[in-house]
Amino acid sequence: MQNVILAIHLILALLLIGVVLLQRSEGGGLGMGSTGGVVSGRSAATALAKVTWIFAGLFIATSITLTILAASDSATSSVIDQIGGTVPAPAEPELPAATTPLTALPATTDAPATPPKAEN
Numbered sequence: 001m002q003n004v005i006l007a008i009h010l011i012l013a014l015l016l017i018g019v020v021l022l023q024r025s026e027g028g029g030l031g032m033g034s035t036g037g038v039v040s041g042r043s044a045a046t047a048l049a050k051v052t053w054i055f056a057g058l059f060i061a062t063s064i065t066l067t068i069l070a071a072s073d074s075a076t077s078s079v080i081d082q083i084g085g086t087v088p089a090p091a092e093p094e095l096p097a098a099t100t101p102l103t104a105l106p107a108t109t110d111a112p113a114t115p116p117k118a119e120n
Helices: 002-022 047-074 079-083
Strands: none
Touching (some): 002 047
């Protein structure tokens, strides 16, 4: 099922690219060359523009369908399950012999944190 939708999705992508490239360039990307502009309203939709909208809608529909199918498949399994491996347990690092464990903190005293200034 997922492979069929993926094949349709790829065909729609190629068709959409082809239809967009076949359309006439009007130079309206930056407002150059167009006579109407924003104030004039919508121009008449050609058959090629309608086909573009249809392909775009179908492309979005197949994208959403593939996303839903992938999400439902990923909820039941993991990549590790697919390759048959196991995740090794993380090894605990050994402390060097010269260091003391963090639990043995020095006893607190009332001594100041910094030594007093020396008088000259």
